[in-house]
Amino acid sequence: MKKANRTILTGLGAIALLTVVSVGAEALAGSVSGLSIMLAVLKKATVYSLLAVSMNLLNGFTGLFSLGQAGFMLVGAYTYAILTIPVAKRAGVYQYYDGGVVQFSLPEMFSGVLGGTVGPVVGMVAALLVCGALAAFFGWLIGLPVLRLKSDYLAIATLGFAEIMRTFIQFEGFAPLTNGSNTLRQYTTFKHLYPYVIVVGICILLLVLLVNSSYGRAFKAIRDDEIAAEAMGINLAKHKMMSFVISSFFAGVGGGLMAMYTSSVQAKGFTAAMTYEILLMVVIGGIGSITGSILASFLFIGCSEWWLRFLDDSANNIGGMKLLAPGFRMVVFSVIVMIIVLFFRRGIMGSKELPDLFKKRQGKEGTR
């Protein structure tokens, strides 16, 4: 139990530190020209790190190969947008559907009660919780049939779910709620980087505590050997469902944050490619390593959105070389990914966590 307390303290400390750093980074990005992209990259990477960690819980810690991430994110993103568009702006957003059926906005409701400064924040956080809860509910619903499947079959079934969700949400019948195939926009968002960092930090801390608990140990046992885990008295169906629902919850919260970051949501964007991107982060970071997933998210987003940008600019071509052109960035990026996978077979971190690297193996906790 002492260990859990120590993890909480370390985690809260890290969140506080990162909050300060993010405030600093934001000030820096605002004052130095050319660095404004850094802020966008940091926001996106922060959101993706939560998505990657939630996927890692399922794929890395429980050994359930699921590709439904984009589907749960979609549920989260739509839920967030629908709940937070200010009432006055609804007529404009739902222009083809008479302002839609939802005629309230959580941030506004809470500002009515708690005042204009605290209210919207509480409203946004409440909306994020609803995102998670709804995604978790969908996870439970989908989990009932598909968790009987294993490995590739589970992957195909969950991928199918994500694709169905994408079409389903654009269905005309739901349009007064979801705005059909039109975008949802003008909803309330976090303006700064640090609220993203705090929300994602708390979510990841909760996931770390889960993974380190006896439930987390049971998940890992299921991953390592299902039959042995069952023989030890671990209820497979119950624990797989638990992992699936929790992962969906955080994918939903991540989807809500994603909606904030992009500031407009359309179902079309939540493709399987999005799931693969997150899967790639999990694999590059190390299957079964939370810090690995976080590191990989930042490296991945940094590479794909920022550091390799110069490759897209044909003005950077030297001499008569015609290599650099829009899109070339992704070619180089793919090669980098291949190299990483070839040289780090188990990802950057393997199944280790960042603190493990600074710790000696012996006497880590004695023999309690």
Added chain:
Amino acid sequence: MLKINDLKVSYGGIEAVKGISFEVPNGQIVTLIGANGAGKSTTLRTIAGLVRPAGGHIQLDGEDITGLSPDKIVSKGITLVPEGRRVFPDLTVLENLRIGAYLRKDSLDSDIKWVYELFPRLQERSWQAAGTLSGGEQQMLAVGRALMSRPKIIMMDEPSLGLAPLVVKGIFEIIREINRQGVTVLLIEQNAYMALHTAHTGYVLETGKITLTGPGKELLRNEDVKRAYLGS
């Protein structure tokens, strides 16, 4: 006492166990011996709840436990050491032991100490991933892990499988030691000599039926058993 009555198990229409009855009295070591495909593993897996029986009854201390789920059966006090050890390779030795006690909510400190006393080698390797242990150490861990649930009855599926003769001897010594400390043991083995030598009671299983029964030492002298399983 574990009492098996007319147990029948089928796999996809093929009857692997054709109505066997036997008893495992408290405090004893009971062994089922038999050739490949005789139905030994199936019997243990059925008692552990991993396979549903097609017929018959399993009773523990008078209570019917037929067809209960594996976690219920573990919490009733029957634990299986699965065939081929099946430790969790990426978890440390200590984590493996803790998983063994997954259904218990009380303190594990004294039990971990107990297992480490039985297997000092495991204590040395406490922080090592179980997958990096040798075969013999993995078998010790599999037994230790099962003991962590504080079972009344520990069932072992071929604990000598793939181990060097000297290690096998060590494993059987441990089985006797565990039994001396009050745990009932149900053992199935291909190594009939070692198993019968260790067991209080032996049952011979042939193609899904029990053909012979008696005290272990007596079966060792039985001509049929000698011919079929001891190769003399």
